[in-house]
Amino acid sequence: MHPTSTATTPLDVLREVFGYPGFRGEQAAIIDHVVAGGDAVVLMPTGGGKSLCYQIPSLIREGTGIVVSPLVALMADQVAALEAVGIRAAYLNSTLEPYEAQAVEQRLLAGELDLLYMAPERLVLPRTLDLLRRARIALFAIDEAHCVAQWGHDFRPDYLGLSVLAHAFPNVPRIALTATATRATHREITERLELGEAEHFVADFDRPNIQYRIEPKDRARDQLLHLIRSEHEGEAGIVYCLSRKSVETTAAWLNDHGVAALPYHAGLDAAVRHDTQVRFVREEGIVVVATIAFGMGIDKPDVRFVAHLDLPKSIEGYYQETGRAGRDGLPATAWLAYGLGDVVNQRRLIDQGEGSDPHKRNARAHLDAMLALCETTACRRVQLLRYFGQESQPCGNCDTCLAPPKVWDATVPAQKLLSALIRLERERGERFDSGKVFDLLLGKVNDRTEASRHRELSVWGIGQELSEREWRSVLRQLLARRIVEAVGDFGVLVPGPEAGPVLRGEAAVELAVDRTTTPRSRGRARSGADGARAGSRAADGLETAERQVFEALRTWRSSVAKEKKIPPYMVFSDATLVAIVQARPSSTAQLSAVSGVGAKKLEEYGDAVLEVLVEA
Structure with missing residues (x-):
């Protein structure tokens, strides 16, 4: 436990450190189980609060929580977000100079870290395992655990080596977490990580704030531009394309049409990719056009739309990618345009691939399920959740519900x-x-x-x-x-x-009958000056006067973030700003009751927020 914290229970930590009033879903049960020393396999949608399931036990149990994260490039931001709420965190990866890595190792051995992030390939090195044996370890958290599934959409061979933890640290609890897993992937995670004795927690995979929309391609870039201009002007978004060439030409085309867009794919220089990630996370209103290599591990809560200009290869990939929208719980859009050529090309790529016959059969099954989702005339959310083994009722917030196809x-x-x-x-x-x-x-x-x-x-x-x-x-x-x-x-x-x-x-x-436009039930289409106001959809439920206060808070937040060189959401998320506007606190005591305002942020920003509210 952090030496300066007064919190003694998981709920105390949640309220004091993170500023949330209560747990959601099975968070409390998962945390209690891991705090007690039990292993866990957790399937929970993006935005469902997976990270708290290992962060809070790491704060309560003796020692340091070791977090396995697949993307080295994002560890610095993950650590910065924890430090922003007063948690002692660090990372060990190849970006550190030898003396910097040595300093982190010394902090670990001295018990001065609550959480330590590292990539799987580093963790399984004999030197790292020896270091961990000499430290006090609270738990091992294996994030993005679906990467262990060999036929999954994000397979990482290095994850297979993590089964060593079961033998090297038999008395340390392990928690494997993922946002996308069918029953088959769930089973593979359990077997390959040797979590046969673990408790399994499968949360509701529904993301009700995301509006799923799929339409036939008809000049796809024009369709995308219409989506951005009419609904998401000045807001952060991700556009996925299959090829590197398409990524670059689409990003250039969007820029030519007044949209601040950056390309991202594995063929770009590492420094360019890093700069793109930093700008996307720290600036507001940036659209990244990318291959599927982009997005995993990025904890940006205010992505307002995810668009696909090509057909995803599987529902798992589609769900993982669309799940990067609306992590703050506010309305977001998942939009996909696909055409005849997508179907033909995907099948050809499978048939011409070098994989084994079983691998090709698996790929065809994934594609067939994705096509069924695209072509359904029933509720898309029902079909999507059924793929993950969950039954639901028509959602009323997808294109087929809002305007049933003829x-x-x-x-x-x-x-x-x-x-x-x-x-x-x-x-x-x-x-x-x-x-x-x-x-x-x-x-x-x-x-x-x-x-x-x-x-x-x-x-x-x-x-x-x-x-x-x-x-x-x-x-x-x-x-x-x-x-x-x-x-x-x-x-x-x-x-x-x-x-x-x-x-x-x-x-x-x-x-x-094909259609190329679908209605929205929430918010409103925007254009002109109203549309140009970045982030305005986050405040769609606010009255005009409240919107002005919200924008004043966003302006203040941007200046603080720029001064501290951190992403704006690390100051406060859009959802927290909306809650502040609605609560209109007049004292720090009242402000502390707002969801997302923890003790450290209250101390650091409380007076400034109250001053903005008075002046607005």
Whole structure:
């Protein structure tokens, strides 16, 4: 326990150190279990308060809590956030000079640290294990534990070595935590980390403040710009793309259109990547365009939107990435645009990959589940949670709930498309990609169709009741249902495993009518001066006069953060500022009752906050 703290119970620590009035969900049960010396496997969504589950036991138990974190680049910010609330924290990683690392080791051995962060590859080194044996260790926390799953979306081989802790420190409690795990990944975490005797805690995976929206690509960058300008002007966001080239061109395009955007991918210089992370965390209103390498471990609570311009490979990856939005509990958007090309390309990448057959089957299953989420006409949240083994009711806050999609009987068009594929192969011995198949169905005469040979086919021009755009929608949805498949290097189309019943008239095909815009139920679209005010959506529930106070507090917070060279949220989060505005305290005693105002922050900022409230 920190020598200057008067807190004696987990709830005392929560209130005095972190400034929160009470625990959420299973936090209290997890903390009590670990404080008592028990091992735990914790599955809890991003923003659910996982870090408290090991931070508070580390403060209460004798010794130092050792936290395994996958990203060296973020440890400094993680430590700074703890120091901001009065916790003695440090990190050991390759960024430290030898004398700096030695000083941290001496603090550890002297019992002067509450928490110590390190990467898995450093922890399993014989020298590090010897150091830890000579120290008093309160617990081991293995964060982002899904990295141990070999078929997971963020597999890190170094995590496999962490099973050594079970043998090297049999009497030290271990807690493995992750925000994304199916039953299979959950089982793999348990087995590979040798946590067979651990207590398991599976929280509700729902993030009700996130609005999930998925729409067909139709000039995706224009769609993204509309999202930002109409709903998230001047707010922090992350845009995910699959390729490095797409990351760089999209970031440049957004900048050209007035959005402060930075690219991030593994091919950039390490110093550039570090600078991007620092700016994203410490400045307000920055949009990062990135590959999936970005975001893990970034504890930025006020990311107001996460957008995907390409189809994610799995629901686990999608959930992990979208979970980086709205960690403060305020409204946020998870938006995805995907098209026919995404489906074809993803399947081709799997088929051409060098993995084993079981690995490819697993990848196809992940993709099929992701496509099912994209093409569902029911509540997206219900489908998303069901994937993680949880049942729920329609949420009322996703696109399919807010504006239920229209469906139509597409059985005949599906049969026509399948017949065209069959006729081409049987009568011409040919397979075509989507473009040529559409030309055939529409009876288009151009260089692609080789019309002189194909006009004789009975399927020539049989699909003229639909436009090419409508056929693209039909094909995309048929691919998602495996009624049609795209195979080979060029994505040629063939009947899929589910085609038979459709061709025989034994199964009807109902498809959704595509749409490219979806309504919002909360907040309001903003433009002009109102939209330019950074962070204004965080205050959507405030009255006009309260908004002015909120903006005054944000201005004060920005100046403090700049002076201290820390991210603004380390002063106070947007959610805490909103709570201060609503409470309108007139004394430090009243301010201390606001969620997020702990003892150290009250002492450091209390008088200044009250002064801002008086002047506003």
